[in-house]
Amino acid sequence: GHPPVPHLDEVTTSSFNISNVQAEVLIVDPTGFKKLMNMVIPTISTVDIMLDMSTQPSASLNMAFSQTGLHKLGIQDNLNDTVFSGGQFADAPNLAESTNTWVSQFKGTSIHGVYITASDSSNSLMQQNSALQTVLGTTIQVVYSIQGQARPGDQAGHEHFGFLDGISQPTIEGFGTPLPGQVTVPAGKLLLNREQDQMTRPSWTIDSSFVAFRQLKQLVPEFNTFANDHPASIPGMSQAQAAELTQARMMGRWKSGAPVDLAPLFDDPVLGADPTRNNNFNYTHPGFNSSSDQIHCPFSAHIRKNVPRTDLDPIDLAHHILRSGIPYGPEVTEVEQQSGQTMMERGLLFLAVQSNIASGFQFLQKAWMNNPEFVKHKSVLPGLDPVMGQNNGSARFTTGLDPMNPEGNTTLPMQFVVSRGGEYFFMPSLSALRHIISS
Ligand code: N7H
Known part of the structure; x- marks a missing residue:
């Protein structure tokens, strides 16, 4: 060895x-x-x-x-x-x-x-x-x-x-x-x-x-429009909160970093900023059946598709990558925000380190994010990762966005992230x- x-x-x-x-x-x-x-x-x-x-x-x-x-x-x-x-x-x-x-x-x-x-x-x-x-x-x-x-x-x-x-x-x-x-x-x-x-x-x-x-390339106004059009249907929640919840469920984390698995309905910025707690979750909860529980985190959420934690048994160590990304491009302008359309290119310069591309980056994109069946043996076909799953630019589907109807199917009209190669x-x-x- x-x-x-x-x-x-x-x-x-x-x-x-x-x-x-x-x-x-x-x-x-x-x-x-x-x-x-x-x-x-x-x-x-x-x-x-x-x-x-x-x-x-x-x-x-x-x-x-x-x-x-x-x-x-x-x-x-x-x-x-x-x-x-x-x-x-x-x-x-x-x-x-x-x-x-x-x-x-x-x-x-x-x-x-x-x-x-x-x-x-x-x-x-x-x-x-x-x-x-x-x-x-x-x-x-x-x-x-x-x-x-x-x-x-x-x-x-x-x-x-x-x-x-x-x-x-x-x-x-x-x-x-x-x-x-x-x-x-x-x-x-x-x-x-x-x-x-x-x-x-x-x-x-x-x-x-x-x-x-x-x-x-990230289509930020389009991503926001989608969430506004698909607010989670929690009784008593404002439209803005419900749209934010939809985005958090797409990602598996709130914008603060707090994982939805631990903070399922409302953001918890203190949790998000705490490195001893913000990664300490595994998608299981006492009293919940992990093959059907999407009340906490959707099966298809970006972070869950990429690192399924206890969804895989035994936990699989073969597909971990080291990421180092940095944003590029200008802030969203007033005009873009209002029109809901990206006019200036912005996005993420993404870099993944691994010893084997076929079981690292390529695997995550192909076998997990793009694969509607992953993770298997759940109560529903998860669908694609709504943030980064790709389908040659065509419409995609995902599930789990609305915690009130977690097995419901949602059509994603477009990719909110477009590869520039x-x-x-x-x-x-x-x-x-x-x-x-x-x-
Ligand atoms: Fe993702 N984002 O900034 O919105 N990603 N990612 N990613 N991603 C993660 O946990 C993002 C992309 C992984 O351990 C977070 O550190 C965006 C590709 C993995 O639980 C956020 C793009 C691939 C994880 C984002 C993008 C991955 C992860 C949460 C494209 C692999 C760790 C922060 C524009 C092929 C999951 C965090 C875990 C987390 C974002 C792309 C992989 C916020 C915008 C292409 C492995």
């Missing part, structure tokens, strides 16, 4: 969540690039450096490479992830999405790599970007870039629909005490060549990972960068 505990000074990351730039690049001059990478690698951030406030740089940098990019760099080793090798464009049918809505640069397999710079200050971010471009010069060419930005004021940490994000993440075995309700996974579920990474890989890939990058990348550990990506 593989050694269990990863070296945090080897695992690369770029984990500021105030602002970042993700730039898709072509490697124009591989020989020159590999030489210049010797100067870049010392500025690439690792988990141990980012975890310690005293060593955290003012801006972070990370890099990842597509299959085409590894080939361009002369790396022919088989990393043994066919979904990665095929690229995300070829994977679109498996995700039940049309590539008509994709950013043109993501169509095909031409992107070689991505660099991500991130910071809590826009000045440091700009400096980091220009420093990198100065060093790498004409060995690379940026073909597409997009900037992520935390939302203003009290919406920082919330994505564009308004929900607090980044609450529930798996932790790796061997690192401290998990928070109540937090799942601990073997390191090999997230990192290559660690315990329970089931595939055979070149030894130099140890502590590297695969990332799925997605630009996901993305790519699958290999994110090398520091030693992989040193030994393979530089010369």
